[in-house]
Amino acid sequence: MAVVDRREQVLHAAAQSFSLFGYKATTMDQVAKIANVGKGTIYTFFENKEELFDEILLGAIRELRHRAEAEIHAERPFFENVYHALDTIVEFREEHELFLKLSQELRDIGTPQAKAALFKVESVVLQFLERLIRESMDKGAIREGNAEVIAFGILKLFIAMTVEWEMHHPPMSKKELKEHVFTFLTQGFTAAP
Amino acid sequence: MAVVDRREQVLHAAAQSFSLFGYKATTMDQVAKIANVGKGTIYTFFENKEELFDEILLGAIRELRHRAEAEIHAERPFFENVYHALDTIVEFREEHELFLKLSQELRDIGTPQAKAALFKVESVVLQFLERLIRESMDKGAIREGNAEVIAFGILKLFIAMTVEWEMHHPPMSKKELKEHVFTFLTQGFTAAP
DNA sequence: AAATTGACTAAAAATATAATATGGTCATTC
DNA sequence: GAATGACCATATTATATTTTTAGTCAATTT
Incomplete structure (x- = not known):
């Protein structure tokens, strides 16, 4: 050195x-x-600017995954693990200046690299969720099903309830959010009464 | 005349x-x-171009609502009504050239009028869903809850499973889609087995 | 000799400028 | 008095000009 x-x-x-x-x-x-x-x-x-950027992005993604992983406790119910992991991910994305700037850049000028980077982040989150779901299925903690589709649905639902909802409504309290997500995950939107 | x-x-x-x-x-x-x-x-x-456009948009929205309404049958279970209405809505949006062109215009050049128009369409769909949900709650067909949030969640889930899923995955068959939506709506993503 | 550098270049992006197209008006026509 | 299209101010687009930038490499430093 x-x-x-x-x-x-x-x-x-x-x-x-x-x-x-x-x-x-x-x-x-x-x-x-x-x-x-x-x-x-x-x-x-x-090699070039993109490779340098990739290195930085990879570091940020590594930290994101690390934080999410830290929310997983084998003894905790599946729902608690999912909820806290997602909450951490969304919060981290909203706090980490890199992710913020990239979202803004994609919105304002549509830089392809920003789009690709954020897509990569989403893929990592989906992989994380999918693994958690698979493991929980194997443990018999949740019903069997298509883990990829379920991961996709849960993530999109969570984003909808947090980021998208707040675009045209007053934001929910964390308590409300957690209750809604809990009900939707464990009983569905509209189970019979 | x-x-x-x-x-x-x-x-x-x-x-x-x-x-x-x-x-x-x-x-x-x-x-x-x-x-x-x-x-x-x-x-x-x-008065001007915008008002003329509004008139056209209103007509298209009226037809969209009409088609969705036609899928609602009082004697049919809640889920069947929701599913067929949403399927009709998504299909109509994908077939009606006006909606297609506006989506494309928003994506490509971000015309504010296109954005406003599509937001109006979403609002109408949400209102439609919300009313259906409220009525079903009143009839005791589904569990009580925040109808606005539930409508929002269901619509976002359906869009995720159809439009968004197909952006990076091979599309599901109608049968698969219906099964997944059915499970998610009535049992949640991950009810205990 | 291996690592470091910054002047240099081709290409891209931003800016300035000229040319065209568009929404809306209103005096004239039918 | 309903309908019209030449007309105008403004917005949009096309073009020319300047500036910036990613990446290179011969010269310099370690």
């Missing part, structure tokens, strides 16, 4: 810049400047 | 043009030309 780890410097500067300005508005010159490094140096570690 | 009903001519031409080209790409000159009418004539019946 050199006196100063230039690779680490670049990664740190890139993380800052992508989070602050998004993909498009982050320039390689800027990253080099923040990292106190010649621009050419970046290219000794990373 | 005049020898030729110019208002009707204008409406017909506008319906054609908005369906074929969307909101933005429809010009008043063009509508006048198709309607075989001077441009000024349009303005004797409609």
